[in-house]
Amino acid sequence: MSFPSVNEQMDLIRRGTVEILPEEELVKKIERSIKKNIPLVIKQGFDPTAPDIHLGHTVGIRKLRHFQELGHRVVVIIGDYTAMVGDPSEKNSTRPKLAHETVMEHAQTYRRQFMKILDEEKTEVRYNGEWFSKMSFAEIMNLASKFTVARMLERDDFSKRYAGRQPISIHEFFYPLMQAYDSVVIRADVELGATEQKFNLVIGRNIQKEFGQEPQIVLTLPVLEGLDGKQRMSKSLGNYIGIDEAPADMYGKTLSIPDELILRYFELVTDVSGKELAQIARQLQHPETNPRDLKRYLARTIVRMYHGEQESIRAEEAFDRIFIKKDIPDEMPEVHISSDEVRIDDLILLTKTADSKGQARRLVKGGGVSIDGRKISDPFYMVRIKDGRVLKVGKRRFVKLKR
């Protein structure tokens, strides 16, 4: 096969990246790859600590996709072992160690979700337990001897925690070393990661040298802000859009991002061309533009990427119906109730639209509950159960009742 020219490759590679360290070295690697007709090995690691991939992850995955389009070989490392250590990056406290079983379950889901974006044919998935589970203590000590405590403590979160008298376990020091060793094993030419990963990525270079290899190129990508517009998108903060989520949720969540993030989302998580991106930027500057319209377009675009054109249109229609016309969705879960009458608080509990009866009653008293569009404010109101009646709890929990 033949590769695109160096310039073409660099153009695509540079799109949306924060840093390429060092860029000249990457150019050299690409030149050599073209000359010898050998693809580069592009690596990114993922810790399956939570089962869902969200848009934040896709920033990197989409970059991997770019490399695939350029003909390179992508190796995704699923950190089944590193996940058990827990990456301390951007955390001010020790992460819980996860059971290997849980991690492996998550890993399966990850793999499936990756392939929504990557070309399965050109993707190699490796679990780092493959080598770490076989390492002897002597080998581990050898790896550990190649780095110093002082250099470890240069890392921002370690130094902060150290200064803030927060615990740092020794095993956490192994995280960057393990990640680096992954690069050694697969002989990575390039490793991608979010900017906060820079430290770990750079250690990869050092450790590869220690093992007599040519160091990898470090390519950093921006960290995507979550729905709140401030903190990074992450599962644990609950401000994320998962790529497996239902169209309606994806659509609604996208609309809830702050307006300032519209362009950034277009740039980092969609396929719109550079040209269109520039046009969107101009429109956003224009006083006549209602940012809402662009945000709706963004929401449709995102839903379309993961669910197709049809679903994206339906999601928008459903959203308008529920939130603008205050109507009910056309599809909602049905719950069978086997008696004629049920008190509203019990009904809420039966339909699992609240977690406890106390909460159910509070919701009723607060005016958050309605039956067939009629607000119920008495927590002891008896509801006659008839096929097709609609219970609404809060803004977006709807249940259709069935006898």
Next chain:
RNA sequence: GGGGAGGUUGCGGAGCGGUCAAACGCAACAGACUGUAAAUCUGUCGGCUGAAUGCCUUCGGAGGUUCGAAUCCUCCCCUCCCCA
């Protein structure tokens, strides 16, 4: 090994014998408003009971003192700091 400070409800953090299901902030949830699931304002925020000066579970763990313990004592586990 020695000395000191700590572990409180999702998080941060008060409380230090009854008035404590435990201040306050954040997050979350609901209501009003809105192009929006944003912002803002208001309310709620352990569970159960038709609701109250009621019952149950919760302040690292296990025992104990007391009419009564998040608060006092004993042992254990965990963390941070200083010294070695």
